[in-house]
Amino acid sequence: MPWIQLRLNADEDTAEKYSNWLTACGAQAVTFIDAQDTPIYEPLPGDEVVYWSNTVVMGLYDASHDMDKVLNYLKGIHPDKENMQYKLEQLEDKDWEREWMDNFHPMKFGERLWICPSWREVPDENAVNVMLDPGLAFGTGTHPTTALCLTWLDGLDLTGKTVVDFGCGSGILSLAALKLGAKKVIGIDIDPQALQASLENAKRNQVEDRLELYLPKDQPKLKSDVVVANILAGPLRELAPVITEFVAEDGLLALSGVLENQAEELQTLYGNWCDMEPVAVKEEWVRLSGRRVGRRKSS
Ligand SMILES: C[S@@+](CC[C@H](N)C(=O)[O-])C[C@H]1O[C@@H](n2cnc3c(N)ncnc32)[C@H](O)[C@@H]1O
Structure with missing residues (x-):
């Protein structure tokens, strides 16, 4: 089954907040990458999470999820509503599973x-x-x-x-x-x-x-x-x-x-x-x- 990935541009101050927003909108998983697409690995217990100054927060949604509703909600609470930088893309579930396996x-x-x-x-x-x-x-x-x-x-x-x-x-x-x-x-x-x-x-x-x-x-x-x-x-x-x-x-x-x-x-x-x-x-x-x-x- 295909998945939809929503990529939302953030920085080190907003990354965690945006991650919580994506989860609150029903994301099944949220991960972070920097502009060079280097993954941040799931921290071990007790480790601090590190974000880049240009972080992309990625939320993974079931293909049947109402993404218009998600985007309307995010635009309603985003500090820069007019220029919210995001991208929607399809993702095969295999990639997602692989990423979890490596980091779990x-x-x-x-x-x-x-x-x-x-x-x-x-x-x-x-x-x-x-x-x-x-x-x-x-x-x-x-x-x-x-x-x-x-x-x-x-x-x-x-x-x-x-x-x-x-x-x-x-x-x-x-x-x-x-x-x-x-x-x-x-x-x-x-x-x-x-x-x-x-x-x-x-x-x-x-x-x-x-x-x-x-x-x-x-x-x-x-x-x-x-x-x-x-x-x-x-x-x-x-x-x-x-x-x-x-x-x-x-x-x-x-x-x-x-x-x-x-x-x-x-x-x-x-x-x-x-x-x-x-x-x-x-x-x-x-x-x-x-x-x-x-x-x-x-x-
Ligand atoms: C955040 S996950 C929690 C999964 C697991 N219990 C945990 O603690 O990690 C929320 C789960 O609730 C389900 N869910 C959402 N709304 C629901 C509802 N109205 N009735 C029953 N399940 C619901 C979702 O399908 C999802 O599997």
Whole structure:
């Protein structure tokens, strides 16, 4: 399947912000190159990201994505709306996968959890290791929103718990929850390819018998001990009644895919159902979390 790549010109001050914009508009991956087309490699944990003074920020979108909508949105918030420098091009998915493979290393989240590509050595055999190879669905652990959710899951005692992973993408959070001891995970995604990727990744980790996968139209009605939703602020806003309905009384909820300037509104909204905790921040991204109270609080 072909992909569309949006190249947006930036500099060292704007590169990260533009990267977040592209992700917020639904990019499946964002990479950076300089004017000479030299890639910046994914930094190892703890390394600082370096940008060039003439950086091109590249967002990768599914070919069916509405790019007119993306461009209208970007032109609305770009500091130089009239002269926003960008280019749209088609990209074969193979190139994208190759790039991820070259740059993907084992990564640790929290105290126990590692995400390891299959072609690299597992750094700690005794840790909780999720084997995951980059594919066509979002979720390798390199993005701050995924990292925030993985760290949150690692900090919970999931033994025997039921978890809903809303917007499961590659299944990375589902697999982490299962390997951390969850009894069962229900993964939900609007993208059938994401469900397929989640299933394949679950098989690779021998946890497929404890993972159920659904498109939203087929999703079961159930109450879960833990719910995690790493989708963007827009769907989190619209789907607040649906997402909170999955959380059992006293159950835990984490939300990510939210930029810092969007957090307050969502914190207030989800406060209608949950006792919210202080947010966690990584780069410009935020994770909200809370505990479901018995019935909906009055707003
Ligand atoms: C940012 S990715 C997160 C993937 C993975 N959970 C992670 O943390 O890396 C968001 C995923 O949510 C899915 N998604 C977006 N809107 C959705 C919706 N309304 N209902 C269900 N899934 C949705 C997308 O298809 C995508 O796979």
